[in-house]
Amino acid sequence: MMEIYYGEDDLDIVELVKKYLEQKEFKVTIYNTLAQLKQAVRNHVPTLVLLDWNMPDGHGDGLCQWLRRNWRELPVIFLTVRDDSSDIVAGFQSGADDYVAKPFELAVLYSRIQALLRRSGSVEKQYLDCGGISIDLNRRVVSCRGEEVTLSSGEYEVLLCLMRNKGRTITREKILEQVWDVHGNYVNDNTLTVTIKRLRDKLHQPVCLKTVRSVGYRMEEGE
Numbered sequence: 001m002m003e004i005y006y007g008e009d010d011l012d013i014v015e016l017v018k019k020y021l022e023q024k025e026f027k028v029t030i031y032n033t034l035a036q037l038k039q040a041v042r043n044h045v046p047t048l049v050l051l052d053w054n055m056p057d058g059h060g061d062g063l064c065q066w067l068r069r070n071w072r073e074l075p076v077i078f079l080t081v082r083d084d085s086s087d088i089v090a091g092f093q094s095g096a097d098d099y100v101a102k103p104f105e106l107a108v109l110y111s112r113i114q115a116l117l118r119r120s121g122s123v124e125k126q127y128l129d130c131g132g133i134s135i136d137l138n139r140r141v142v143s144c145r146g147e148e149v150t151l152s153s154g155e156y157e158v159l160l161c162l163m164r165n166k167g168r169t170i171t172r173e174k175i176l177e178q179v180w181d182v183h184g185n186y187v188n189d190n191t192l193t194v195t196i197k198r199l200r201d202k203l204h205q206p207v208c209l210k211t212v213r214s215v216g217y218r219m220e221e222g223e
Contacts, residue, residue: 002047002117003027007037007063008079009056013102017050017079020106021113033057038066042146045071045127045134048113053080053091061094068095070146071136073126075116079104128163130219131208135163144203154179155199158192162209162219171216 004021008014009032018028029046031037034055041049049067051060064076076098078091083101091099097116100109128135134143142149142156151159157179162170172192180191196217200209210218 001025001027003029004048004050004113005029005031005037005040005046006050007031007034007055007060008050008052009033010052016106017109021110024110034060034063038063038146041067041071042132044129045074048075048077048117050077050079051096053078053082053087061090064091064094064096066146070143070148071127071134073120073138075120077112077116079109128160128166130163130166131206131221133159133163133203133206133208135160144206149202151199151202154191154195155202158195159199162217166219169212169216169218173216175216
């Protein structure tokens with residue numbers, strides 16, 4: 001099911017939009033502040049973001065710019081009463097893919113969402129995420145809590161192996177085979193131990209990266 005995060009503090013509007021889009025088989029999660037929405041995207045990248053301009057804790061254009069810096073292909077649509085041409089231009093300049101002025105017809109909003117998703121494709125296939133860690137597969141970029149992290153080739157490949165198997169325990173032998181032996185490079189078991197330690201340091205000791213004693217490692221969502 002495709003997920004939509006909707007940043008909006010007007011309860012009457014959010015209930016109408018949520019009910020309508022869920023009838024169209026979207027999963028819609030509402031966030032009443034920019035801070036809540038920002039934290040949610042850090043933890044998990046949705047299919048699309050709907051965003052009001054005027055929020056209790058600030059303006060949506062700043063959050064849109066942050067989204068665009070970190071997740072370039074994540075579709076963003078402004079839904080706002082600000083319908084002056086200067087506002088619309090500012091919305092697109094901040095990185096939005098579309099701009100819908102209130103009041104709007106729900107059927108029209110749905111059509112514009114569908115059109116945008118047809119153009120952008122499935123963003124979930126581009127990003128892997130777990131516990132605030134995100135991998136942009138197209139760009140080979142790793143982010144932790146929205147901040148880009150520089151990894152070595154080995155560190156990236158180990159993280160990628162674990163993220164692609166999120167929720168499953170991967171044995172040390174399997175990781176060594178997939179990351180190093182597939183290239184014909186023999187390494188000893190200590191190489192993986194050192195790589196995992198460096199990964200944990202660079203990712204600020206993430207609780208989602210679990211050690212399964214005497215077996216291997218597992219990525220899973222933390223509590």
